[in-house]
Amino acid sequence: MAVPETTDEQRAEQILDVFDTAFGELLAADPAAFQVKFRKMAASAFAFYRGTACLFYADLERDRHGGPFLDERTGRVWIHGDLHAENFGTYMDSNGRLVFNVNDFDEAYVGPFTWDLKRFAASVALIGYTKALSDEQISALVRTYATAYRERIHQLATGAKNEEVPSFTLDTAEGPLLLSLIHISE
Template identity: 60%
Template sequence: MSSSGGQRATHIVDVLSAEFGASMAIDPAAFRRRLRKMAASPFAFYRGSAALFYADQLGDFADDRFLDERTGRVWIHGDLHAENFGTYMNASGQLVFNVNVNVNDFDEAYVGPFTWDLRRLPASVALLGYGKALSDTAIGELVAGFARSYLTELRAIAAGGDDAIGSITLDNADGVLRRVLQQARLNTRVDLLAAQTTIDNAADLDWSDVNEPEELTGVLVDLGRAVARMHSVADDESSHDLVDYSTEEAIVAAVDGDEPGFVNHLVDFAHAYGVRARQDHQLFVDLFRNGRLPGI
């Protein structure tokens, strides 16, 4: 292992130990099972090591472009990767497709730079695309489509207010997401007991069923719309005052002066961090199999 590889391996151990050390000490066997799942692929490692990603956003990959006192303080998902999208029943009893909203998927949410969500998702797309043997050009086009869709949706919300925030439903979905919603409707069992509604077997987006760039392009466009809506709902028109301004207006103002630069920024980051995550995965596997992760 090179000196730089050794330094990175030590960094991985330090970050994972700081994040998971207490849980490892409580139940080492359970954590070994989790780590074996992370060892399965670069994407699985990336999904399970959000702490390492965010350490890099403050370290090697720190970048404050498009950030100011407002766009640096947006309610973000905190772990926005490609497998955190699926269907659920909204308050009106309508089946919708969106960012997953159960407690396990929002346990990383906090107020921070909006670009961190927009970097984490495209990097996960780069890893998925690599696993499907897509070219760098194809992966870049997918990320660019996501970024442009995000901005288009955000501008529409900024112009129309919160009334313009819609949902992806069976009434307006097509392609892959329509199939996901149709499957969810088939799988869903609604029981009305004592005025309670129980939803079983909603459907997540299964990336193993989506492999060709033509289909993937439509999915990434829809994910851009979903993320824009997520970033728009928790601001000055919501029930709290932690973010007391219009996030959509702030982000549009920060980006509109250089949309091509913003799109290229996300494309370049997706490629660069995809490479980093693949290298980190190999380092992690070697650390784990050789007993170099403390407490495991």
Template identity: 55%
Template sequence: MKLLGDGIRENPKAFRGRFRKMAESAFKFYCGSAVLFYQDLKVDQDQFIARNTAAGQIFIHGDLHAENFGTYMDNHGILNFDVNDFDEGYVGSFTWDVKHLLASRNLVCH
């Protein structure tokens, strides 16, 4: 997982646009800064995972928030509701996705 500073050096123009978008609201900031959320989780002692180590490591979405759910029409003409934007997916604790989604819900409802 790249830190924000790595991306800034690689493509400064793209990151200026990203930061402008993130400055629009707390929710937009949250959607654009999953890396900060996961940095904070490094020190989080998840008691469920500590007691159930077999459930600990799966492929997770990595940036699960309210804007990453939507609808699309499949090639059979059926409307589907699903998750999108898997560019930050990786192996981790499923509870991280749950926590990230719930924090997103709180920002949307605020």
């Protein structure tokens, strides 16, 4: 079931209601900080997207059943909560290795696993749009992400241990990611 169509006025009211719930108390406590946040969000569609996970999930909540891949188990798993392209980065793991992986887990919570997939796919599409890529190129990037996700889940579902599917490190990365890791480590 799709989200029902709304008028521009209804949508504006929905957005304000979500923002009031998500930011209202903090905004009242420090209006200047939120003036800066909202100005940053106004800079681009991607900046707005980054700053409004609450709105993204409020929209998904309206269509809670979420599709054929969700059931009682898959609809209640730990998700990142704000999975987008700028929430990936490098850090040193417990063995002192430079790793490229997801970071910034401050919005993690229990929800449908598909929400992280949808949020990241949308972020890839927005970045492609910002970079003036064609619709075909953007679709190819989103498909590449979905395929990589599916392959990783298949590996884990068929018995691979997490450590058997290595993280991206200086030893395992390839191409532009490896070049970035080398640059960071120097």
